[in-house]
Amino acid sequence: MPMGRLLITGASGYLGQRVAYFAQQTTIWNKIYSQSWRNPALAGEHVACDLANQAQLQALLDRIQPNAIIHTAAVTPAMGAAMTNEALWAVNVQATATLAAWAAQHEARFVHVSSDAVWGGRDTAYTESDVPAPIHPYGASKAAGEALVEALNPAAAIARTSLLYGQNPLDPNTTMALAMVRGERDGALFTDEMRCPVFVEDVAQALLELAQQPRLYGIFHLVGPQILSRFELGQALLAWNGIDSTGLPAGNTSASGLRRPSRVVVDNRATQSQLSTILRSIDDVTRR
Template sequence: MTLLVVGASGFLGAEVCRQAVAAGQRVVGTWHSAAVAVPGVAARRLDVTDRSAVRALLTEVRPDAVVATPYRYDDWTVTADGAAHVAAAAAEVGARLVHLSSDALHGGRPTPYRDDDVPTPVNAYGAAKAAAETAVRALDPGAVLVRTSLIVGEGSKQIQLCRDALAGRAALFTDELRCPVDVVDLAAAVLELVPSGYAGLLNVAGPDPVSRAELGLLVARRLGLDPAGLKTTTSLATGRQHPTEVRLDSSRAASLLRTRLRGVTELFA
């Protein structure tokens, strides 16, 4: 089996590559600004905003499956248009597509979001992720769209942000709730979905909803750092347009997958 990982130099993409290589799969991984550093991966540079380049690469590689992880927070052409280009090319060559989406397309509410809940974005990034889903579902109805949350693990941006806040170099929000998931668990779930017959939307996140500030305290406990220096703030105080309470109900994924999605209270115990 040949697996193409689009965005293989990213945090999740690299872990997907590592696990796929370990399982004996032939893996081709794309990168744009940072080279792929996973042994055993055939690295190819790709600009997902270039539709013809995406089509040419998939036509050449002819992958059995594609895992699409690329995004850029402030760039619609990468997050939305790039997803559409990958979906169109995957459908054209008959490759199974697993598209990574985000809880950022929800605006926030007190009750959990189900797998099929309609996006309610409150900022440009959330709108781009919602547009990406619309394109993928139209171009490749057989694709699985994984809505996930904050991705944690050794070397993650989320853990570094917590470290910075504990050192007073950044601030963590007390009013933004998420359901963090470990990168190893998420990558395993993604690879498990590749040979499955599942199509459509699927929440794949941890079971524990925590604020970013609470995550910072858990990181402090896990790393033996002093929590007294944790710097916090609120979205209201900063004037940022960000989703607030976004709890993903991942019970469907839990029933479908062998992979156990661990919560942060277990991960940072």
């Protein structure tokens, strides 16, 4: 039986596009609303809304009355100079709080997408119960968003992700590695910055599964089971796309002088035991 109206925020973003696409492939939802601040071609009915405008966001929620919300929208480092402290606060914190509170008040399912950037790195893996300890503004904004969701909507699901990759369209990590190996972009991929990259389609499917399962609440780790450095990830993604990675520049965080999370290994075993969606390793995905 169809479950009602689904709102996907950030539907023009890399993850949001795939969530909207897969939502459209099912008969689970009576209506799918794809939110973005502009009007691109999106799956579902597009609803324009500036999430930094809290009055506009509240009006949108009251108008469409969603039964479930998957909140993928965020201000991220990929936005460059547009990632100001004001933008981080308005979207990653205030808009998240507005969505979480509205969903709680209207008994709507709320699934919030967070990030492994809530941590600064350590030798041992992070589990769902580890307390966030961010070391930069983006991570701090995501940690604040998580805390507000937990306080305002205890029945919500908070899904932490890591580096996303995919082919349709190419993900930002592949695009960056490709530009570097072609000499079109300066910089290097770090060999000492470890992550658990995850296939964007697996994350999209897992988010839709969480949206359909109100019994699942709290923290979930939607990450891959394989640990790779950013450099190793770049090599793997180029190989997957049939591109020679010779000449891909390598570096390390200590030499860069940048303050960045180093080894952020996220354990997904507890999450995987509760989901039917398989969060695959990059080796499994690229061999298919």
